[in-house]
Amino acid sequence: MALQSLDIAARSATTTPSPSARQGFEVAKLIDISKCIGCKACQVACMEWNDLRDEVGINHGVYDNPMDLTDQSWTVMRFSEVEPNGHLEWLIRKDGCMHCADPGCLKACPAPGAIVKYGNGIVDFNQEHCIGCGYCITGCPFNIPRIAQKDGKAYKCTLCSDRVAVGLEPACVKTCPTGAITYGAKDDMVQHAAIRVRDLNERGFAQAGLYDPPGVGGTHVMYVLQHADQPGLYANLPQDPQIDPLVSVWKGITKPLAIAAFAAVSLAGLFHYITKGPNEVSKETEKEVE
Amino acid sequence: MTNHWVDIKNTDLVLIMGGNAAEAHPCGFKWVTEAKAHRKARLIVVDPRFTRSAAVADYYAPIRAGSDIAFLGGLINYLLSNDKIHHQYVRDYTDMSYLVKDEFTFTDGIFSGYDPDKRKYDKATWGYQMGEDGYVKTDPSLQDPRCVYQLLKAHYARYTPELVERICGTPQDAFLKVAGMIAETAAPDRTMTVMYALGWTQHSQGSQMIRTGAMVQLLLGNIGVAGGGMNALRGHSNIQGLTDLGLLSNLLPGYMTLPGEAEKDFQAYLTKRSPKPLRPGQLSYWQNYPKFFVSTMKAWYGDAATPENNWCYDWLPKLDKTHDILQVFEDMNNGKMNGYFCQGFNPLASAPCKIKLSGALAKLKYLVVIDPLATETSEFWQNHGEFNDVDPTQIQTEVFRLPSSCFAEEDGSLVNSTRWLQWHWKGAEPPGEALNDQEIIAGIFLKLKAMYKKDGGAFPDPVLNLTWKHKQPTHPAPEELAKEFSGRALKDVTDPKDPAKVLVKAGEQLNGFAELRDDGSTACGCWIFAGAWSEKGNLMARRDNADPYGIGQNLNWSYAWPANRRVLYNRASCDADGAPFDPSRKLVGWDAAAGKWTGSDIPDFKADSAPADGMGPFIMNPEGVARFFARDMMAEGPFPEHYEPMESPLANNPMHPDNPLARANPAARVFKGDWESFGSPAEFPYVATTYRLTEHFHTWSKHVRLNAIVQPEQFVEIGEELAAAKGITAGDHVRVRSKRGFIVAVAVVTKRLKTLTIDGRSVHTVGIPIHWGFKGVARNGYITNTLTPFVGDANTQTPEFKAFLVDIEKLPTRLQAKA
């Protein structure tokens, strides 16, 4: 839900500036995978705060459940058993919207105002403006938004924009028992991550690092990874995510080119008509057929 | 817990063994992450499975389920033979120098005094050599071959790293790595905390596993210090309160014990429980037992309890034996019981061997279930298809279901693992006809009382005279009950040193158990809770999280028993002179100027006893020190010894291959007929272990949609090798069988369960979560305890849920479980 109290940095399918007089600061959620115990309290907190209830599914032979994001599950834990250095590690990643600084969903969205990026960095869907086309899914480098069967609208993590707007932390952050999820000003979170990375370095994770991928301008949900050099270990977290070049072409150059072409053809026709006149049947031919 | 949740942040090393704190105690586990973040603490997990705790551990070592004593015995041997012990601590605060009777022996796995027919020990030889002065003989040089140190050393010398590997399947390098990390905490300024739970208690030798852990901690000087301790993680928000209030069959409130059937004499009963000090200058605090006992009886019977009638001692039941859950169902199964009250308990799912339980319940005339939920137990008679395939026409038991409120629908106190009595306030009214438990019990009691009054009866006195001074007799208020267990003065209580000085006026709430008297002038329902509701008000309701010393000693948050003390044995955090071993984590210390012990905690000590007086820090023990040699207090011996689980993949105990008596716990109670219900490795080759998942709480939360969403369906876990051998892939349905029945579940195939090499052969483990049943909103499933054996720990009779034998097979098609 859009909250008028927040300033808007970007708005889908809108070519003029959006209201942005208020000066805020960027926020971020930092998920420290080295502290995550996979308890799924964040999944439950998300469902409770947002009044969502997914299906009672089945077990698929893994700990993951629900197996994937849905319109009712805006975050899920993804469990990966890997042996990067010969030692077994059980990496558990909380998956959900990354709130990109350069959001592919917003870029792709055709409905004015259905997706907004607030000044604080939160990328939010306004479902009452959503037309259900699914372009946001096409645009997202992280495969996050999901269309509901029930109403045909796209849903995803809001970073609890409603809570944040009134000075609360997101529900998942509030509930996380180990402090694996923290929230605050993005600058502070980056600093906190640096401390965590040093701790992990000292524990033998030489490649520990912060996941704040520059390809999407950075994100407002970031990870501390034990193996920042191999994000793919974490249930295929993209190595270098960016808005797909095809999406950039689709939502970039194609638009002005097409409009220019339409204008050119229209004007060419007009000028042709007024310079050359209509192509009429000649008098001679008319006489011939009489 | 000897220490408390917040204190875990003070540690340097966390050992999680016999538990899975991250999975089962995620909120408490935050203090482990605090210790890691702020003290660079390391976390070691030793477990049959690579658990969610292991996922965030610095080091994980695998172990075969049920072999923990071998591992811990190996640690004791490692510490002793590498001289990695806290010398000062061990010398001053333990029984290492005590001399043991010459008759005490240990031969091929069996201690002296064993009667193989009764499967019981005569413990007469399990004691100290006593001097003529009435005190234990000691040898401070520790050279006497009969001193505890020498006996201990000899006992555990057999537990070499090779043996640990052979029995536990823990590779030697892994064991030595763990041992090395643990040994570092022998330094006075380093501590380790041990977090354990049902992974230690639910074995036929569970109590001894815990004891072995405690012995390791004593050697390292880690008991009574900040960031140390033996920390039992309770599996239920108020299970600590349950034991505190004496709800086990042989207990009275505050860990007093019921008399046995031979104990007809009141004075003898008291004397036995009020031991004189075994060494000079020791406090032996249980000498105050008569004060606790009399105050309890005054709380129960008021004016009817008089010195003349021994405070109604004769009204107490005299036990023939313990009537633990296994004994009760054994008796029920033998047709010796007519009725059974089941309050907040779902035994059909929570006790072992469902087929026996179900048969036993069917022999009852009536069953009363008091519970907020429609439990499996309350519908044991109903056919629920494959999950509960019974014939209701053959079951005559009349079942009464009395809906009760749940914890969030009532005010009251809960006692957590940390011994904090925390008051809570109701969040909602109970639905429908549900009543609070005390209202239900009050209704039954008042009805019974009226019937006794009207009709008389064989023995009406204890019922007719029970104190019931509630403003609304049918609705005893939680506040009234809390005040009752905290205690009040019936007459003015005066200072023993100055009889003119009145400490508490008649009718006022007591400040603590030091004010209890054995002359009937005080009433206290549970002496260890005394002071929780004093004249200052309800101290359990305090929520001040001020931390003046910066080490998490929030003394104004709720109320910790005993005496609001947060770390037990905290005197042991100081050297003999009363100076803290580690001043940066000071709990208490001797303040010579003030002439008393002061610090961040309430001293667990006689507050004005100067170090020079030589009083030991373990004031509840008549020795004044901690015991490595448990005397006659354990069923199976003074020193823990490795025995195989009752169902083991090994034919013999590798420690004693030629002595079948020492294969499994020789003192474990096995009922007649149950021997046949134990499976052999030939038929059931795989080690099974049961456990909880974060997503669920016992068999409650499957009634909750949110929990069902995040973990909807019953599963079992197997390693990749076993899966390959059995042609099982993740997501297949499998049947898991024990000698006692089978369950069907989805297979989770994982790298996290490794095949172990035990005594030269490969042993696979099958992991089985417990949470499913045939009621609730999650997908229905089989009751896991269909599989488990009907045998318990020799001391506590806690069932052996953690190690038994099964077979597993793939089912041809995925069954369609009903939602």
Add this chain to the structure above:
Amino acid sequence: MQRDPRDLIRYTPSERLNHWIVGISFILLGLSGLALFHPAFWPFTLLFGGGTWTRIIHPYLGVLMALAYVVMLIRFTRLNLMTATDWQWIRRVREMVDGDDHNMPEQGKYNGGQKILFWLLFWCMLLLILSGIPLWRTWFSFPVEWVRLAAVVHSGSAAVMIGLIMVHVYAAIWTKGTIRAMWYGTVTRAWAKQHHRAWYKEATKEG
């Protein structure tokens, strides 16, 4: 107007109906597609009952157009096969555009330009239909990489096709006496003789 019985029949009613089904659905598709393509055209959604209806209706119109187009394809493909004369015509197209058709080769029912347009439209139509399928999330679920490619192909080919249709429409407007062929099916003999002399000869031989 009173039609001359000597007029030549260029399109049967069924052909006209077919054309206009394709034409109208194309216009609606173009309007709704453009609405989703660029914010400047968003107001077109109002024609369809709002953004969500636009999203819902667009692919169904696509199905309608595709079906009608297949019929049209069957009807007209043979007539649009390129011949040597057509290529000759194409080579002189500049004169034609300049308004001087005296030297243009004799044309059959369709001239080279029309045929080229026919085939360009054919390819556009094919791409639009194929790329439209992955974009229709209500019924189909394709890997996101395919969807992204489809989105580019769909919008690109749509833009090209809109341009081509503009040319098609303009040509009809520019060449007086043409539009009536699609309104009521006939053209004057003079029109036929001037613009499609070969066809004229063929049509009048029998008539």
